[in-house]
Amino acid sequence: MMAFFWQRALLLSLAAAMSVYADMKLECRPDFVTLVWTERRSQADLSLFRLGNCFPTSISATEAVFSVDVNDCNFRRIVTGDHLMYTNDLTYSSSPDFTYPVVCAYERPNNWYPLLYEPVFSTYGLGDLVFHIGLMNADFSGPAESSTFPLGSFIPIMASVSQMTHQPLLLLLEECVAATTAELQPESTLYPIIANKGCLVDSLVSRSKFERRQKSSEIHLSLQAFRFGVGERVFIHCKLVAWDPNGMDHTKKACHYVKEHGWELLDNSAYSNLCDCCESDCKSRRSRSTESGKHGVVQNAVLGPLTITDVNS
Incomplete structure (x- = not known):
């Protein structure tokens, strides 16, 4: 059913709020989300990043990568008029003050309704x-x-x-x-x-x-x-x-x-x-x-x- 959502993915970027020491790229696809966090500070432990309750799917010297289904990782689905929004938070587990909102918004097809509710x-x-x-x-x-x-x-x-x-x-x-x-x-x-x-x-x-x-x-x-x-x-x-x-x-x-x-x-x-x-x-x-x-x-x-x-x- 997610395939129907890929009509116009809207990426809400937080680039302006980010530290000059890091960069986040977010790609909202029909069935999954890919988030790449690039960290330029050598002292940061990239294994401590979490997307919702998910661990990184891969880690390199400077990047933590999450490639996950929007039905996993405690994504929250919000139905708002013409859009379906999936929201989550990127956190750094050793710092309770580090939180970046992650939002993917898809245009809601006119004929789409939840199966039950x-x-x-x-x-x-x-x-x-x-x-x-x-x-x-x-x-x-x-x-x-x-x-x-x-x-x-x-x-x-x-x-x-x-x-x-x-x-x-x-x-x-x-x-x-x-x-x-x-x-x-x-x-x-x-x-x-x-x-x-x-x-x-x-x-x-x-x-x-x-x-x-x-x-x-x-x-x-x-x-x-x-x-x-x-x-x-x-x-x-x-x-x-x-x-x-x-x-x-x-x-x-x-x-x-x-x-x-x-x-x-x-x-x-x-x-x-x-x-x-x-x-x-x-x-x-x-x-x-x-x-x-x-x-x-x-x-x-x-x-x-x-x-x-x-x-x-």
Whole structure:
């Protein structure tokens, strides 16, 4: 089926962001991806490069080469309108700060549809940042195979921001509500999920929680399927914030409630006092604002439709 994708491969290059000491070449083919990393520093150990969870297929004195199938190496597939996008990260395992996004985008044929399920994944562009939000499978390794969830099961949700040449940013979910409409109306009935500037209020009455981060530009939410909108089309409306990692405060945080423990900060439990306001009113102690654009960017997103079923009804 990949052969149909080779209508127009779009290569998103990051050459401008790369070090003068290295070069990356990426070739997106119908059934595989070839990535060649050329390293000019003799002290670099090329065997430590990884594409997703894949080791280099070959190594020379100056090059690490990956020739892999897009269905391997934890590539993430995103269906966005007219395109099928496969995204991954090139990392250097001895340096947690070394990450380069790898993106192959293929023009989506008009007659192409997934065999079983169209992944619920939305993409939003804002300046040089690209935001994604979508339903994932149980281990967050790829898109969900269904948008139907039994009451009480977990709905895995991933939001991310592709930073391109932007400074490193921390992605947060500032607010999320569930509704039975794709657009929020004044008369819409809402179910609060995240409120009060990053507090997962649903975790007070459920097993919902933020999962440990794999990277600062992504956030994973395991949301326990709720009774609101059972049997109807449900949409989750969220406000995503890409923020300066060093600028966390009472209004820039990700907190969930842990039974027998209390509110806990996702990114560093030692600073969980930032969550103390989750049951009152979280107000910033700083004068700066995300709306200024100097320290962060805000993006509204809608996920859905999804369906929650009650097997007992």
